[in-house]
Amino acid sequence: MIIAENLRKEFKAKKGEIIQAVKGVSFHVRRGEIFGFLGPNGAGKTTTINMLCTLLRPTSGRALLNGYDVTEQPHSVRRSIGLVFQDPSLDERLTAWENLEFHGMIYGMTRLHRRREIDKILSMVELDKRKDDLVKTFSGGMRRRLEIARGLLHNPEILFLDEPTLGLDPQTRSHIWGYLHQLRKENHITIFLTTHYMDEAENSDSIAIIDHGEIVALGTPEGLKEKVGGDIIYLKAADNKKAAEFVKRTYGYDVKNGGDGISFEVEHGEEFLPSFIKNTDFEIHSVGVRRPTLEDVFLKLTGHAIREESVDFMESIRAHVRVKRRG
Amino acid sequence: MSNNLMGIYTIWLRDLRRFLRDKSRIVGATVQPVLFLLFLGTGLSKGLTISFPGDDQAGYLTFIYPGIIGMSILFTSVFSAISIVWDREVGFLKEVMVAPIARWAVAIGKALGGSTVAMFQGAVMLIFAPLVGVKIGLGTILILIPLMLFVGLSLTSMGIVAAAYMNSMQGFTVIMNFIMLPMFFLSGAMFPISKLPLWLGVLVRINPLTYGVDLLRSATITMNHFSVAVDIGVVGTFGLIMTALAVIMFSRQEG
Numbered sequence: 001m002i003i004a005e006n007l008r009k010e011f012k013a014k015k016g017e018i019i020q021a022v023k024g025v026s027f028h029v030r031r032g033e034i035f036g037f038l039g040p041n042g043a044g045k046t047t048t049i050n051m052l053c054t055l056l057r058p059t060s061g062r063a064l065l066n067g068y069d070v071t072e073q074p075h076s077v078r079r080s081i082g083l084v085f086q087d088p089s090l091d092e093r094l095t096a097w098e099n100l101e102f103h104g105m106i107y108g109m110t111r112l113h114r115r116r117e118i119d120k121i122l123s124m125v126e127l128d129k130r131k132d133d134l135v136k137t138f139s140g141g142m143r144r145r146l147e148i149a150r151g152l153l154h155n156p157e158i159l160f161l162d163e164p165t166l167g168l169d170p171q172t173r174s175h176i177w178g179y180l181h182q183l184r185k186e187n188h189i190t191i192f193l194t195t196h197y198m199d200e201a202e203n204s205d206s207i208a209i210i211d212h213g214e215i216v217a218l219g220t221p222e223g224l225k226e227k228v229g230g231d232i233i234y235l236k237a238a239d240n241k242k243a244a245e246f247v248k249r250t251y252g253y254d255v256k257n258g259g260d261g262i263s264f265e266v267e268h269g270e271e272f273l274p275s276f277i278k279n280t281d282f283e284i285h286s287v288g289v290r291r292p293t294l295e296d297v298f299l300k301l302t303g304h305a306i307r308e309e310s311v312d313f314m315e316s317i318r319a320h321v322r323v324k325r326r327g
Numbered sequence: 328m329s330n331n332l333m334g335i336y337t338i339w340l341r342d343l344r345r346f347l348r349d350k351s352r353i354v355g356a357t358v359q360p361v362l363f364l365l366f367l368g369t370g371l372s373k374g375l376t377i378s379f380p381g382d383d384q385a386g387y388l389t390f391i392y393p394g395i396i397g398m399s400i401l402f403t404s405v406f407s408a409i410s411i412v413w414d415r416e417v418g419f420l421k422e423v424m425v426a427p428i429a430r431w432a433v434a435i436g437k438a439l440g441g442s443t444v445a446m447f448q449g450a451v452m453l454i455f456a457p458l459v460g461v462k463i464g465l466g467t468i469l470i471l472i473p474l475m476l477f478v479g480l481s482l483t484s485m486g487i488v489a490a491a492y493m494n495s496m497q498g499f500t501v502i503m504n505f506i507m508l509p510m511f512f513l514s515g516a517m518f519p520i521s522k523l524p525l526w527l528g529v530l531v532r533i534n535p536l537t538y539g540v541d542l543l544r545s546a547t548i549t550m551n552h553f554s555v556a557v558d559i560g561v562v563g564t565f566g567l568i569m570t571a572l573a574v575i576m577f578s579r580q581e582g
């Protein structure tokens with residue numbers, strides 16, 4: 001459904017330097033699957049989406065969507081896709097209904113078809129009661145739902161969602177995931193989404209992990225977690241440094257520092273733990289075993305975390321910028 | 328092709344809808360020319376005694392009335408076109424740019440939307456005709472409406488070209504001070520252009536709005552400096568060039 005081959009995008013920055021936003025990514029997305037693009041801020045997710053949806057011309061490389069080439073047949077590509085952008089893109093001075101009407105018209109839907117679909121989609125995203133209100137009066141979550149409804153209105157084969165749940169409350173996030181799963185089941189739509197939330201990426205059938213413009217891993221969530229192998233032991237000690245040295249010396253494991261404790265991989269966590277605790281010669285505050293998460297995969301492959309705190313920081317800046325833009 | 332026509336209609340309809348909904352904008356865009364007309368116009372016509380070429384009955388107020396309609400069309404057209412910059416800032420432009428219609432259709436839809444809005448705003452100004460002693464019959468209105476659309480179209484296209492160079496709404500002051508105000512002052516809207524010093528006369532004659540104002544003046548008070556053919560020729564050529572530029576700029580744009 002989507003084939004990307006060695007897609008690259010360079011931007012010219014102000015001082016003549018060149019930013020390599022996407023450094024040659026290749027991947028396939030099968031019809032009807034949810035494909036997750038997981039990576040930290042600035043990894044090149046939005047740039048990749050913009051190339052796939054014909055908003056940016058690739059510097060080099062090729063992409064086919066629904067069999068159409070993004071540079072040679074942009075019209076056919078646009079007809080096949082629906083989009084939910086990362087940043088807001090509604091006309092706030094029109095009502096919810098008018099925003100959808102505009103979309104239906106510009107996508108060439110007939111009047112009758114358009115009106116029927118608008119009613120259907122508005123009730124799916126639970127905005128039917130607010131359809132005649134100006135978007136200006138909507139909350140962030142309502143706007144997001146309306147944008148998703150709009151992206152789906154013309155019944156696209158592929159839906160792109162760029163960080164669809166960014167900055168939303170957990171309840172709205174789970175609602176949105178409800179719609180997505182329902183869509184996939186009922187309409188067999190292909191979904192391409194980007195996120196930097198690890199738990200969300202778990203909902204995908206396939207995941208590409210992207211960092212600094214390059215895909216560092218590709219596979220199913222389970223397949224990726226198997227790359228980490230075994231279990232993760234995490235522990236907090238009175239002296240974390242001493243604990244790390246002990247683990248390295250005694251077992252030869254690779255120890256990672258994270259937050260206020262340390263963690264390392266072992267093959268069978270539950271069996272390892274009792275003997276480990278008996279052996280230790282230092283004070284342990286807490287210790288536990290867990291299955292590896294995508295976070296661990298990311299950490300292992302890139303050597304750094306998708307740091308939630310820095311993400312939150314970026315989000316707050318972005319939210320601030322959005323507020324300013326809204327003026 | 329049919330989807331491009333539909334796209335043009337959709338973009339046009341949105342501009343119209345937003346215009347009709349925004350009452351405060353209509354009021355604002357009406358008050359400004361009326362202030363010019365009533366205060367500046369009355370003040371100057373009483374304070375100075377000059378005679379005007381052509382119709383000897385025409386007082387200063389009557390003379391500037393079509394010029395003020397031109398001003399109203401200029402400001403409304405450019406302002407509508409500049410809303411593209413606003414659409415870009417709030418992200419709505421992306422929704423239009425990924426739609427399965429040609430970029431030229433987006434530019435044309437926008438140009439038609441802006442000129443229709445400008446025509447409406449110009450028509451609002453016709454209400455004030457009795458105040459300045461101008462009689463406007465149905466025949467005049469029927470001639471004025473296409474003329475206002477025609478002048479509005481060339482000015483909106485000019486605005487779209489300007490919008491392509493603007494990164495943010497902050498650039499609007501630059502457009503205002505370096506394009507709109509000079510165009511207005513140099514258009515002969517407020518003074519006759521027959522007895523100007525050479526340098527001013529040249530500036531006035533290279534200003535396309537001069538011919539637009541002249542056109543409106545010949546339709547409202549049958550007074551004109553150039554022939555109607557020259558007026559239509561200049562405004563039309565200017566409009567064609569600007570529309571072509573607007574289409575080219577939209578087609579080139581990424582994102």
Ligand SMILES: Nc1ncnc2c1ncn2[C@@H]1O[C@H](COP(=O)(O)OP(=O)(O)O)[C@@H](O)[C@H]1O
Nearest residue numbers: 011012019021040041042043044045046047048
């Ligand atoms: N229009 C642009 N001009 C210059 N640099 C850009 C532009 N768009 C994105 N970038 C840069 O490209 C990189 C990738 O950005 P982006 O694709 O937005 O990342 P993500 O969506 O994963 O957060 C960043 O370093 C960003 O600063």
Ligand SMILES: [Mg+2]
Nearest residue numbers: 045046047086
């Ligand atoms: Mg992004």
